[in-house]
Amino acid sequence: MMGVNRRDFLRIAGLTAAIGMGGKTAFDLLWPGQLDAAEGGVEGWWKSKTPENPLFPGDMAPGNEVPNPAELTAKRWGMALDMRKFTAATRAAVVKACNQVHNVPAIPGNQNIKWIWETSFEHAFPDLAQEYMDNEVHDLPFLVLCNHCDNPPCVRVCPTKATFRRADGIVMMDMHRCIGCRFCMAACPFGSRSFNFADPRKFFPDGKEPNPTYPTRTKGVVEKCTFCTERLAKGELPACVEVSGGAMLFGDMADSGSPVRQALRTRYAIRRKNELGTAPQVYYLI
Amino acid sequence: MLEKALKGEPRYWAWVVFLLVVIGAGFGAYLVQYTEGLTITGMSRDVTWGFYIAQFTFLVGVAASAVMLVLPYYLHHYKAFGRITILGEFLAISAVTMCLLFIIVDLGRPMRLMNVLLHPTPNSILFWDMVVLNGYLFINLFVGWAALGAERKELPPPKWTKPLIYLSIPWAVSIHTVTAFLYAGLPGRGFWLTAIMAPRFLASAFAAGPAVLIMLALLVKKLTKFDAGKEAIESLAKIITYAIILHLFFFFLEVFTVAYSAIPGHLSHLQYLYFGLHGHPSNVMPLMWLALCCGFTSIALLIVPKWRQNHKILLPAVILVFICTWIDKGIGMISGGFVPNPLHEITEYAPTGLELMITFGVYAVGALVLTILYKTAITVKQYKELT
Numbered sequence: 001m002m003g004v005n006r007r008d009f010l011r012i013a014g015l016t017a018a019i020g021m022g023g024k025t026a027f028d029l030l031w032p033g034q035l036d037a038a039e040g041g042v043e044g045w046w047k048s049k050t051p052e053n054p055l056f057p058g059d060m061a062p063g064n065e066v067p068n069p070a071e072l073t074a075k076r077w078g079m080a081l082d083m084r085k086f087t088a089a090t091r092a093a094v095v096k097a098c099n100q101v102h103n104v105p106a107i108p109g110n111q112n113i114k115w116i117w118e119t120s121f122e123h124a125f126p127d128l129a130q131e132y133m134d135n136e137v138h139d140l141p142f143l144v145l146c147n148h149c150d151n152p153p154c155v156r157v158c159p160t161k162a163t164f165r166r167a168d169g170i171v172m173m174d175m176h177r178c179i180g181c182r183f184c185m186a187a188c189p190f191g192s193r194s195f196n197f198a199d200p201r202k203f204f205p206d207g208k209e210p211n212p213t214y215p216t217r218t219k220g221v222v223e224k225c226t227f228c229t230e231r232l233a234k235g236e237l238p239a240c241v242e243v244s245g246g247a248m249l250f251g252d253m254a255d256s257g258s259p260v261r262q263a264l265r266t267r268y269a270i271r272r273k274n275e276l277g278t279a280p281q282v283y284y285l286i
Numbered sequence: 287m288l289e290k291a292l293k294g295e296p297r298y299w300a301w302v303v304f305l306l307v308v309i310g311a312g313f314g315a316y317l318v319q320y321t322e323g324l325t326i327t328g329m330s331r332d333v334t335w336g337f338y339i340a341q342f343t344f345l346v347g348v349a350a351s352a353v354m355l356v357l358p359y360y361l362h363h364y365k366a367f368g369r370i371t372i373l374g375e376f377l378a379i380s381a382v383t384m385c386l387l388f389i390i391v392d393l394g395r396p397m398r399l400m401n402v403l404l405h406p407t408p409n410s411i412l413f414w415d416m417v418v419l420n421g422y423l424f425i426n427l428f429v430g431w432a433a434l435g436a437e438r439k440e441l442p443p444p445k446w447t448k449p450l451i452y453l454s455i456p457w458a459v460s461i462h463t464v465t466a467f468l469y470a471g472l473p474g475r476g477f478w479l480t481a482i483m484a485p486r487f488l489a490s491a492f493a494a495g496p497a498v499l500i501m502l503a504l505l506v507k508k509l510t511k512f513d514a515g516k517e518a519i520e521s522l523a524k525i526i527t528y529a530i531i532l533h534l535f536f537f538f539l540e541v542f543t544v545a546y547s548a549i550p551g552h553l554s555h556l557q558y559l560y561f562g563l564h565g566h567p568s569n570v571m572p573l574m575w576l577a578l579c580c581g582f583t584s585i586a587l588l589i590v591p592k593w594r595q596n597h598k599i600l601l602p603a604v605i606l607v608f609i610c611t612w613i614d615k616g617i618g619m620i621s622g623g624f625v626p627n628p629l630h631e632i633t634e635y636a637p638t639g640l641e642l643m644i645t646f647g648v649y650a651v652g653a654l655v656l657t658i659l660y661k662t663a664i665t666v667k668q669y670k671e672l673t
């Protein structure tokens with residue numbers, strides 16, 4: 001029920017473009033089309049429904065979305081990574097799938113964009129690392145991504161509700177509302193967010209995005225993993241889960257029969273920086 | 287009254303033209319940033335705020351410090367501040383103007399700035415920062431302007447400014463407290479996650495702001511024969527002495543808690559700033575030590591009443607105070623907070639040339655605002671004294 005499908009996406013896009021612009025300006029005249037890709041054909045924003053429920057900032061208001069009977073829904077989405085099942089090939093496939101599906105550009109240097117990436121145990125779990133660890137776990141590269149925290153500080157600090165938590169727990173971004181203040185990046189204790197320092201389209205090989213059906217971003221906005229809301233809306237699992245060969249599980253944390261909950265019942269699992277109380281919804285099965 | 291700023295000696299105009307040139311250069315650099323994106327800055331995925339936000343933080347303090355004049359003058363009727371209070375209020379206006387500009391040049395999508403008002407989000411501290419900063423700007427504009435206008439007509443300040451003046455006192459404290467809350471409420475940023483942040487911000491601000499004001503007052507005296515008064519400068523120097531001592535004391539409190547508890551998530555940032563981390567020397571290390579040296583030297587110079595009454599010692603002392611507090615907020619705050627990053631990796635930050643040009647441009651706007659306001663105020667005051 002909650003998916004932001006393409007139509008919705010464009011509608012919200014146009015809506016926020018209209019809000020964000022507020023008329024022609026000197027900049028607009030100097031750089032035509034620089035403001036937003038999705039201008040034009042905009043209904044009066046004051047007439048259209050607001051995209052979120054004012055009582056619960058960030059939750060999509062019911063009735064705003066076009067229902068799709070095949071859509072995957074949950075009370076609260078969660079993910080588990082089965083560290084025993086990962087191989088180098090799986091990890092590479094997972095990262096590649098995500099980058100391709102979401103047009104994540106490969107930007108050299110430290111102004112790069114990362115949705116899901118590989119890091120060592122010490123970096124993923126700086127508070128759990130110790131000198132005399134199980135060698136196998138210690139040497140294992142871990143995949144990290146946005147944890148879709150149940151108590152997300154990024155949502156708390158965003159001054160425009162461009163980062164919001166959907167009713168199904170997914171922490172989402174409205175790229176057309178984000179002002180690029182990067183407060184959310186300071187607030188995220190997991191380094192899960194990336195900022196488009198430059199126009200990401202410049203970095204696609206031969207200048208074309210790998211996946212024309214997924215929107216590319218503009219410079220000046222923040223982005224991150226979305227748990228593939230666009231795929232859930234079509235009834236598909238997240239791209240990473242699909243290519244992980246069973247190493248990644250995805251399901252409803254509120255449903256005791258879901259694959260994630262079943263795995264968590266029998267396997268020891270850790271979460272990143274549990275002590276900060278953000279309640280990450282990505283679990284690592286050791 | 288503003289027409290007073292339109293008449294001046296060649297020296298005045300040369301200064302204005304100089305500022306306009308710097309503003310022009312800064313604006314040019316900003317146009318590059320606007321087209322290319324923030325990629326032209328030294329910021330990165332790990333250090334996502336840089337020079338702009340650091341200057342913003344420092345200047346919020348300068349703005350807030352006007353309360354150190356307003357409070358004694360209006361609340362305690364401390365007459366010695368009669369001539370200098372307006373300089374403090376106008377300095378606050380110029381500082382807040384720069385703050386707002388620094389926020390704007392830092393935004394990735396500045397054209398969407400109004401989203402903050404169109405989607406008011408009370409759970410975001412940035413929203414409250416916007417509210418208190420704009421409020422403070424208007425309070426000072428109204429109060430300062432009304433007081434000056436009344437003075438020209440040789441009347442006491444209008445009655446309606448009284449409540450505004452009283453309001454401006456807690457309001458000044460609020461702008462720097464809220465700015466500290468921007469940082470102090472973030473989980474996982476050990477350097478900022480401390481309740482001493484707001485008091486330390488205020489203490490360093492009450493040292494930095496009056497230090498700037500003394501420099502300005504001495505400069506103004508030299509250039510225009512407008513004398514803020516010996517007693518006013520002496521009282522300000524006293525305030526600075528207390529404030530800089532408090533600032534270093536609060537810093538020591540922070541260092542003690544962090545170092546004695548030795549919790550890595552907090553300690554690593556201080557280690558990085560002052561010693562480097564994991565054998566990686568930090569690029570700000572010399573500056574951080576310089577700030578400490580300046581701080582302690584300034585205390586030594588200021589604490590002896592005889593010395594601080596001597597302008598030949600006072601001036602270098604307040605310059606040292608300025609350097610100490612500016613490095614603390616303008617450099618250490620950001621580098622210390624973001625390095626190491628949440629994954630405990632080290633990505634260092636240094637501003638680029640274009641970033642510095644934009645920064646100077648914003649400072650020049652502030653200087654221009656200040657020049658025009660001071661010119662007006664001093665002309666009015668001197669005219670009054672001549673007749």
Ligand code: SF4
Nearest residue numbers: 146147148149154188
């Ligand atoms: S991991 Fe970071 S970006 Fe993702 S929900 Fe948690 S705080 Fe927000």
Ligand code: SF4
Nearest residue numbers: 158178179181182184
């Ligand atoms: S950068 Fe965008 S998403 Fe992040 S806090 Fe600012 S407005 Fe919100």
